[in-house]
Amino acid sequence: MKTQKPIVHIRGLRKSFGDHVVLHGIDFDVAPSQVVVVIGPSGSGKSTFLRCCNGLEKPDRGDVEICGHSLCEGGQMLGDQALNHLREQVGMVFQSFNLFAHLSVIDNITVGPRKVRGVSKQQAEAEALVLLEKVGLEQKAHAMPASLSGGQKQRVAIARALAMQPQVMLFDEPTSALDPELVGEVLQVMKVLASEGMTMMVVTHEMDFAREVADIVVVMDGGVLIESGPPEVIFTNPTQGRTRDFLRAILTRA
Secondary structure: OOOOOOOEEEEEEEEEEOOEEEEEEEEEEEOOOOEEEEEOOOOOOHHHHHHHOOOOOOOOEEEEEEOOEEOEEOOEEOOHHHHHHHHOOEEEEOOOOOOOOOOOHHHHHHHHHHHHHOOOHHHHHHHHHHHHHHOOOHHHOOOOHHHOOHHHHHHHHHHHHHOOOOOEEEEEOOOOOOOHHHHHHHHHHHHHHHHOOOEEEEEOOOHHHHHHHOOEEEEEEOOEEEEEEOHHHHOOOOOOHHHHHHHHHHHHHO
């Protein structure tokens, strides 16, 4: 049986901010269509790990290869043009929605395909309407962001990322800025993407989502990947005491 080449390949990833070492040499692979959920206490390096995967943070050391491209060549970070080309294949959804306030929903979604992919306005709008239907917001195509709830804004942000037709989607705590009653509508969209085979790396504190959707759960603490495995193992029989302590604390709060 032929082994699939990882779509994300990380070796020896280190990152510091001044004297503070945030990532202490991370090794990890993500297979195509795999859903990886990264959990761990605040300050453990989860978001920095994710941001290093598309060049939003520059690794100090190590190799990050995503979608067949290395972020560093000869020890030097890719130039802006090459990085931007790579990011066309790597969608990212942040905690904050980052929508353009002066543009309608459909214009927020079509601006990238039109300017970067060179898609016509007619085609971009047709694709955007399909994506808005996917995220349950087809009736909001011509609304302005200020009129949307937080959950609706985040679903538009997901549609905007998908409009670039990425091979990988990165989610950095996409529900942390939402009121609790709006979290479910965003997670449902992410569950649909996972069921359709989208490769996803998700930093989240939503443990039920991790249990239900993840193929692999990664546990980080102190800038180190302390263990990883299927959710049924991580949540029922973790090998590390630190994982047990973290899960006990967060599940008790829930």
